[in-house]
Amino acid sequence: MDEIDSSRLIFVQLKQGGCERQAASHEQFEFSPKESQMSTVLAIHASPRGERSHSRRLAEVFLSAWQARHPQSKLTRREVGRALIPPVNEAFVAAAFYPEPDARPLSMQADLAFSDTLVDELLGHDVLVISTPMHNFSVPSGLKAWIDQIVRLGLTFNHSLDNGIAQYEPLVQGKKALIVTSRGGFGFGPGGELEAMNHADTLLRTALGFIGITDVTVIAAEGEESEARTFEVSAAEAEQRLLALAREF
Ligand SMILES: Cc1cc2nc3c(=O)[nH]c(=O)nc-3n(C[C@H](O)[C@H](O)[C@H](O)COP(=O)(O)O)c2cc1C
Numbered sequence: 001m002d003e004i005d006s007s008r009l010i011f012v013q014l015k016q017g018g019c020e021r022q023a024a025s026h027e028q029f030e031f032s033p034k035e036s037q038m039s040t041v042l043a044i045h046a047s048p049r050g051e052r053s054h055s056r057r058l059a060e061v062f063l064s065a066w067q068a069r070h071p072q073s074k075l076t077r078r079e080v081g082r083a084l085i086p087p088v089n090e091a092f093v094a095a096a097f098y099p100e101p102d103a104r105p106l107s108m109q110a111d112l113a114f115s116d117t118l119v120d121e122l123l124g125h126d127v128l129v130i131s132t133p134m135h136n137f138s139v140p141s142g143l144k145a146w147i148d149q150i151v152r153l154g155l156t157f158n159h160s161l162d163n164g165i166a167q168y169e170p171l172v173q174g175k176k177a178l179i180v181t182s183r184g185g186f187g188f189g190p191g192g193e194l195e196a197m198n199h200a201d202t203l204l205r206t207a208l209g210f211i212g213i214t215d216v217t218v219i220a221a222e223g224e225e226s227e228a229r230t231f232e233v234s235a236a237e238a239e240q241r242l243l244a245l246a247r248e249f
């Protein structure tokens with residue numbers, strides 16, 4: 001499990017007057033194609049903002065670089081920020097936890113159809129890239145709704161009893177995830193002053209880990225609500241990290 005958060009590094013740079021760092025440039029990195037094995041990426045975009053979204057833009061920087069490196073691989077985008085992902089309702093709960101999943105009535109199968117699509121989509125890709133803003137110390141509701149749709153008994157996790165105590169088994173194997181996030185405040189990263197208020201990274205890591213995706217990297221740009229230069233530096237650093245990561249993923 002890897003954790004990269006640009007905030008501390010940037011903070012040091014700012015304190016040391018190291019703000020003149022140039023914005024990351026694609027020319028700094030060589031992306032020679034690497035096709036030893038077919039890879040597939042599922043990109044989940046969670047910002048309600050389109051063109052103006054920083055998390056979306058940064059994730060797309062990674063995806064472009066990754067595609068240059070893997071020209072024949074498959075990239076699928078799933079919009080959860082600007083498209084409505086249905087929240088869990090009573091019909092969903094009844095169907096998802098129906099005691100005989102192989103004998104679900106047709107109406108219940110219909111209630112799970114969209115969730116099944118999202119689960120199949122997740123299982124059909126090797127790499128998961130989630131771009132998300134921090135919203136009220138967590139993730140936007142669309143991303144939370146997506147999580148609720150893909151954490152599925154019998155498909156992405158199993159449940160059993162051991163001496164009456166619930167046991168959970170993750171069913172998703174061999175995948176890794178990259179979370180690209182943007183925050184208005186500053187210091188939500190590891191060791192930061194506001195780390196304890198960061199319920200976004202912890203939610204994503206916990207939920208993904210619960211279904212078996214434990215190889216999770218977080219790259220953050222911070223300080224959009226501070227003076228412009230603070231965010232520029234943080235975003236440029238995040239971009240550098242993403243371009244470097246595109247060579248390894
Ligand atoms: C509804 C809402 C809630 C927000 N809550 C937080 C928050 O809790 N902490 C924070 O640092 N920034 C918060 N922000 C600021 C965003 O995280 C910041 O603007 C981020 O860069 C947006 O990412 P995007 O450009 O990808 O949409 C919030 C913004 C909105 C619109």
